[in-house]
Structure formats: structure tokens, C-alpha cells
Amino acid sequence: MLQQTRVDQATPYYHRFLKRFPTVKDLAKAERHDVLMAWEGLGYYSRARNLQDAAKQVIDEFDGVFPETYDGIIALKGIGPYTAAAVSSIAFGLPHAVVDGNVIRVISRLFGIRDDVGKTGTKNEIQQLADQLLDEERPGDFNQAVMELGATVCTPKNPVCMMCPVSTSCVAFRTAETDSLPYKAPKKKVPHHQIVVGVCRDDDGRMLIALRPEDKMLGGLWEFPGGKVEQGESKEQALTRELREELGVMISVGEKITEIKHAYSHFKITLNAYECRIEPDQPEPKPKASKELKWIQPEELENHPFPKANRKLTMLLLGKK
Numbered sequence: 001m002l003q004q005t006r007v008d009q010a011t012p013y014y015h016r017f018l019k020r021f022p023t024v025k026d027l028a029k030a031e032r033h034d035v036l037m038a039w040e041g042l043g044y045y046s047r048a049r050n051l052q053d054a055a056k057q058v059i060d061e062f063d064g065v066f067p068e069t070y071d072g073i074i075a076l077k078g079i080g081p082y083t084a085a086a087v088s089s090i091a092f093g094l095p096h097a098v099v100d101g102n103v104i105r106v107i108s109r110l111f112g113i114r115d116d117v118g119k120t121g122t123k124n125e126i127q128q129l130a131d132q133l134l135d136e137e138r139p140g141d142f143n144q145a146v147m148e149l150g151a152t153v154c155t156p157k158n159p160v161c162m163m164c165p166v167s168t169s170c171v172a173f174r175t176a177e178t179d180s181l182p183y184k185a186p187k188k189k190v191p192h193h194q195i196v197v198g199v200c201r202d203d204d205g206r207m208l209i210a211l212r213p214e215d216k217m218l219g220g221l222w223e224f225p226g227g228k229v230e231q232g233e234s235k236e237q238a239l240t241r242e243l244r245e246e247l248g249v250m251i252s253v254g255e256k257i258t259e260i261k262h263a264y265s266h267f268k269i270t271l272n273a274y275e276c277r278i279e280p281d282q283p284e285p286k287p288k289a290s291k292e293l294k295w296i297q298p299e300e301l302e303n304h305p306f307p308k309a310n311r312k313l314t315m316l317l318l319g320k321k
């Protein structure tokens with residue numbers, strides 16, 4: 001939960017999640033839908049899917065006992081070098097150095113590394129230096145101390161060098177480069193996509209929702225069918241095309257319901273939602289781009305996990321916003 005998310009944001013989710021799935025076995029055998037529901041609002045849903053897959057691995061491959069070696073831990077789905085080093089050093093006292101954003105800042109300043117820290121080569125160099133510095137007797141304490149130093153003393157702006165226990169060995173302090181290190185190359189402009197979605201209703205007032213495929217971004221979550229507006233298309237044209245491609249039916253586009261802005265890590269979207277009707281002579285919609293389609297009554301919207309922008313739309317449809 002703490003990958004990409006602050007402690008204060010994740011804490012209530014953590015407690016609710018543990019109450020809902022108290023043991024690794026409970027999590028392993030839970031329905032995917034329920035795990036995603038418990039995660040809803042935290043974002044980065046691949047973490048929830050990976051966590052459940054890892055729980056299944058612990059049950060199937062490690063006899064239900066969490067692995068106590070670095071190789072065993074890193075073999076779990078969703079666990080990379082950072083988490084494996086943190087868990088193996090803090091929980092099991094194994095000598096693996098953690099490198100997160102705080103550690104990168106401390107080490108690049110301490111050793112005066114002026115290369116772009118976004119590059120793999122620079123990260124590898126920092127990992128090697130962290131490995132060399134690691135106290136093999138107390139790796140967990142060492143890792144937490146360096147992370148804490150970065151969070152409280154060697155802060156991104158105005159580091160408190162006068163209070164720093166390593167200032168006498170610090171290159172950036174000596175050369176007055178704390179403002180320019182760590183160096184990060186300027187980010188590319190984040191693309192912004194116009195997305196159109198259709199709220200198709202039938203004569204019983206039910207709405208059509210689609211389940212995103214597991215291997216796609218936001219996989220396992222429900223959404224209103226739709227897609228990206230291509231160049232030269234109006235939003236209405238894009239919606240007609242998307243629903244023809246995704247559902248295999250012709251629709252008529254009605255009133256615009258709302259416009260919702262949302263930012264993901266690598267792009268931004270504006271979600272334009274429209275009322276829709278499937279033309280009377282059309283066959284039953286088919287899940288051509290999704291895993292499953294479902295007609296549901298408005299009150300059932302709250303029992304299905306949706307990504308954030310779609311969730312805002314469901315709240316609006318339910319008159320709750």
C-alpha cells in the first residue's frame with residue numbers, strides 16, 4: 001500500500017484491509033472483485049492484484065509461510081528490489097541495502113553524484129554505494145536510519161546540514177551543491193487525453209458496465225464503455241465508434257452528463273460522459289474489448305469496484321455529488 005502512497009493516506013485502508021482479509025489464506029482465496037473493492041480509492045490497482053497473487057504464491061509455493069530469504073521474497077509477485085531489501089533487512093536482518101527516493105538524495109549529495117538519478121546506470125551506482133555503506137550487523141536499523149535521515153534532515157529543500165551526522169564527509173555540503181543535487185533531468189510534458197464514455201440505459205433503467213481485462217491498466221475494475229477521442233473526431237463520433245468497436249452495436253448519443261478531470265502517473269484525462277441508447281434493431285452487446293459486460297440497476301453501482309474518474313461519475317449518477 002505504501003508504494004506511491006503516503007502513510008497517512010494508506011493507514012485507514014490498511015486497517016480495513018486486514019479486518020477484511022486477516023490472514024494470507026483469507027486473501028489468497030478471496031474473490032478478486034472483493035480485493036479490488038477493498039482497495040478502491042488507493043489507486044495503482046496492480047498492487048492489489050499483485051498482493052493477492054503473492055498471497056496465493058505464499059500458500060501454494062511456500063506452504064503458507066512467508067519466505068525468509070531475499071530470493072524467496074523477491075520471487076513474490078509485485079515485489080521488486082526495494083521492497084525485497086526493506087522486508088528482508090527489517091523483518092529478517094538480512095544484509096540488503098534499501099534504495100528509495102530518500103536514500104537516493106542522501107547518497108547523491110554525500111558522494112557528490114552529478115549524473116541524472118532517473119537513469120538506470122546512476123541508480124545502480126547508488127545501489128552499489130548503499131551496499132558498501134550498509135552495516136551488515138544491523139541492516140534493518142541502518143536502512144531505516146538512512147531513509148529517516150533523508151526524510152527529516154537531508155530534505156529536498158533546505159537540508160539541515162548543521163545538524164547532520166555525516167556532514168563532515170558530505171561532498172554537496174562542502175561544495176555548496178545541496179540545491180542542485182540530486183540532479184534530475186526535466187520531465188517530458190505529460191500527455192492529456194480526451195476520453196468519452198457512454199452511460200447506456202435500457203427500458204428497465206439498467207446501465208451497461210464493462211469489466212476491464214486483468215492484463216490491462218486498471219484490470220479487474222468496472223467502467224462505462226468508451227475510449228479515447230482520436231484526432232479529427234468529435235466526441236460524439238468517437239463515442240459512436242468506440243461503442244461499435246467495444247460492444248458491436250450502434251448507439252445514439254444523448255445529453256452530455258459531465259466532464260471529469262483525472263491525473264494518472266504518466267498522463268492526464270478528461271472523461272466526457274454521455275447518456276446513450278442502443279439503437280432498437282441492434283443485437284445484444286458483446287464484450288469485444290472487455291472481459292465481461294453487465295446490465296445493472298443504479299443502486300448496484302456501489303457494489304462494483306470502479307477506477308476513480310468512473311467512480312466520480314457513478315456518485316453523480318446516484319445523486320451523491
Ligand code: SF4
Binds near residue numbers: 109153161170
Ligand atoms: S550534510 Fe547536508 S546534504 Fe549532506 S547528507 Fe547531510 S543533510 Fe544531506
